[in-house]
Amino acid sequence: MDNEHNYNNEEEKYLTTNQGQRVNHTDDGLRAGQRGPLIMDDHHFREKMTHFDHERIPERVVHARGSAAHGIFEAYGGLEKYTKASFLKAGKSTDVFVRFSTVVGFRGSADAVRDVRGFATKFYTDEGNYDLVGNNMPVFFIQDGIKFPDLVHAIKPEPHNEMPQASAAHDSFWDFISLMPESMHMIMWVLSDRALPRSYSTMEGFGVHTFRLINEEGKSHFVKFHWKPTKDMASFVWDETQKIAGKDADFNRRDLWESIEMGNYPEYELCLQILPEEDEHKFGFDILDATKIWPEEMVPLVKAGKMTLNRNPDNFFNETEQVAFHPGHLVPGIDLTNDPLLQGRLFSYLDTQLLRLGGPNFAEIPINSPKKPVNNNQQEGFHRRGNTGKVNYFPNSRATGCPMMAPASEGGYVHYPEPVSGVKTRERSEGFKDFYSQATLFWNSMTAVEKQHIVEAAWFELGKVTEMAIRERVVEHFARIDSDLANRVAGGIGVAPLSPDKVEVLQKEQAEFVDRIWKGRLIAKDSPALSMEKMKKADSIQGRKVGILAENGANTATIKALKEWLISKGAMAEVVASKFGDLDGIKVDKSYITTASVLYDSIVIVDGEDSIARQVENGETIHFINEVYKHCKSIATIGKGQKLLSQTALKNLITAYEGASESWEEKGVVGGETLDKGFLEKYEKALAVYRHWQRGAKDTVPA
Numbered sequence: 001m002d003n004e005h006n007y008n009n010e011e012e013k014y015l016t017t018n019q020g021q022r023v024n025h026t027d028d029g030l031r032a033g034q035r036g037p038l039i040m041d042d043h044h045f046r047e048k049m050t051h052f053d054h055e056r057i058p059e060r061v062v063h064a065r066g067s068a069a070h071g072i073f074e075a076y077g078g079l080e081k082y083t084k085a086s087f088l089k090a091g092k093s094t095d096v097f098v099r100f101s102t103v104v105g106f107r108g109s110a111d112a113v114r115d116v117r118g119f120a121t122k123f124y125t126d127e128g129n130y131d132l133v134g135n136n137m138p139v140f141f142i143q144d145g146i147k148f149p150d151l152v153h154a155i156k157p158e159p160h161n162e163m164p165q166a167s168a169a170h171d172s173f174w175d176f177i178s179l180m181p182e183s184m185h186m187i188m189w190v191l192s193d194r195a196l197p198r199s200y201s202t203m204e205g206f207g208v209h210t211f212r213l214i215n216e217e218g219k220s221h222f223v224k225f226h227w228k229p230t231k232d233m234a235s236f237v238w239d240e241t242q243k244i245a246g247k248d249a250d251f252n253r254r255d256l257w258e259s260i261e262m263g264n265y266p267e268y269e270l271c272l273q274i275l276p277e278e279d280e281h282k283f284g285f286d287i288l289d290a291t292k293i294w295p296e297e298m299v300p301l302v303k304a305g306k307m308t309l310n311r312n313p314d315n316f317f318n319e320t321e322q323v324a325f326h327p328g329h330l331v332p333g334i335d336l337t338n339d340p341l342l343q344g345r346l347f348s349y350l351d352t353q354l355l356r357l358g359g360p361n362f363a364e365i366p367i368n369s370p371k372k373p374v375n376n377n378q379q380e381g382f383h384r385r386g387n388t389g390k391v392n393y394f395p396n397s398r399a400t401g402c403p404m405m406a407p408a409s410e411g412g413y414v415h416y417p418e419p420v421s422g423v424k425t426r427e428r429s430e431g432f433k434d435f436y437s438q439a440t441l442f443w444n445s446m447t448a449v450e451k452q453h454i455v456e457a458a459w460f461e462l463g464k465v466t467e468m469a470i471r472e473r474v475v476e477h478f479a480r481i482d483s484d485l486a487n488r489v490a491g492g493i494g495v496a497p498l499s500p501d502k503v504e505v506l507q508k509e510q511a512e513f514v515d516r517i518w519k520g521r522l523i524a525k526d527s528p529a530l531s532m533e534k535m536k537k538a539d540s541i542q543g544r545k546v547g548i549l550a551e552n553g554a555n556t557a558t559i560k561a562l563k564e565w566l567i568s569k570g571a572m573a574e575v576v577a578s579k580f581g582d583l584d585g586i587k588v589d590k591s592y593i594t595t596a597s598v599l600y601d602s603i604v605i606v607d608g609e610d611s612i613a614r615q616v617e618n619g620e621t622i623h624f625i626n627e628v629y630k631h632c633k634s635i636a637t638i639g640k641g642q643k644l645l646s647q648t649a650l651k652n653l654i655t656a657y658e659g660a661s662e663s664w665e666e667k668g669v670v671g672g673e674t675l676d677k678g679f680l681e682k683y684e685k686a687l688a689v690y691r692h693w694q695r696g697a698k699d700t701v702p703a
């Protein structure tokens, strides 16, 4: 850590003022007599207090709450045909800084909320900084940047009372949405479990817009950027999300930090969807419309490299808070398109950063500085450090014409010479008005459980909306997406279902529109890649956090061996007991008062007669188990640990708890007499599957 103080050094060990004067006393202000007033001579007091008074800078208007990490991007290569970008060449390693964020909440809001997540990456390439400023959802609410202030005003807390915090579940957001059908595809994503990521390492990232790749010959291909986590995607369930927000507001931030500290590095592959220019009009969507995906089954992903996040920031403010991303920070080989949302962003980021970071020199803050020399004639302004030399203009002869222009062959950035023509207008292209097709595609691609979660999310969100007319308008949009969706949502929010005749009219209208505008083009009906469940490999337990429930008298050999086994698999384990202390040589990591079931991915109840006897009497333990069951996470019992299950609300559901039966195993409740190979294999499988949705009876569990 370069900027750590070295207090062993004579020059550094004393507290000083900002002028370097050594401080002799910092606990009492200078005063006239022990009981007298403070006096102005006390420069140390005034300097210290003034600095403190100015500590806060404006938080980001969106994406205020962020968590970040350093890492490395290693390119696989093989893309020279498409792009000349140097950081994508085979074997190239590039330092990166990634900031994840929630969008709506204030800087101090909770991580576990229903929201889009920002996924912004700064590549410090050898051609200057390249920023891929993406989200964890591949589409957006609106099609044109000019609507962004309205969207953000609508979703943020309402202006008169600044409520609710970090939530879209209120009238102004759904009022806006009900009048903006272009948002319907994004709404499907936001209502889905994608909006509740378990971890930043278990979610995808997307560049959202269509960009261009440019090769050495200047040929252009369209491209969409994806980040695919090497772990399975995983999300919370909604009840859990709300509880986590209270139990540990920093859940995702802590998870990122702790995983990196323990060497369990988050990893993602950068994948590209590449489309030749001549295929621009081949599909049933406009590639300039940021509310549309290119289904992966139609335009396959090409792997470009791997990113590993392996170092936590040294200082939150210096790095995570002051980092400034911009979709216009490009390198040769990557260029823009006319997507009107992207074009709007190109203006907004620099503009907001001038305010947030206090002037035009924020590229000199180390986290924002490219790892390439910066040479130009810009000068002065707040906080400027880099003014040197006698010549600050171009062209010049006095500095031999330097800094001079770089031809493309020397890495000079040349914009793609796209022909542009047209009349000035405020209209959108016709294809942008297909608001529902891909919302339907998303809905159709979900599993039954995923659909149910979308419906329940809509019940919550719209259930918080007080104006009935807003709920009704949203249901009508849903009817254009899918009648089952509309009816199920209506049923939970007190809206009368639309008559079949009305639904037929709406759907016919949509079908006719689609036929007309996309005639002869390829249209996807189903895209399994959209479903987190269908994409699940369930092949690893890396990153899972397990709570080991034990009391005095627990078999400590079991606990020790279990912990070691979990850690060897890259998982985390904590011993949870009713009180802190020592269980015959095993440290208790958390007491029931400092933790909760929602903070674990699974629990294990270990053997030990006395331990079980104590747990059976403990309501906290029983609640813990019930809740884990309800949230469909795996439960393992060892030896007499199984007896405990019969004390929980699961008791009526348990057919045979002496040796968990087959059907229990299918539901992710596994048991074993000892921690033998057979048990560990069963448990590893259950933990890798993660959520066991087939627990039909979970709804009867009171937790």
Ligand code: HDE
Pocket: 060, 061, 062, 063, 066, 099, 100, 101, 117, 118, 119, 120, 133, 134, 135, 140, 144, 145, 146, 148, 206, 207, 208, 209, 290, 323, 324, 325, 341, 342, 344, 345, 348, 349, 350, 352, 353
């Ligand atoms: Fe942003 N967005 N955005 N955005 N955005 C900001 O820039 C904006 C959009 C995204 O960790 C702001 O420096 C407009 C899409 C991320 O520092 C601001 C529009 C996507 C981050 C801004 C969009 C994003 C931001 C606030 C519509 C996904 C956090 C502070 C035209 C591709 C970056 C700042 C970080 C931040 C404007 C839409 C991603 C106000 C006008 C689409 C990840 O400039």
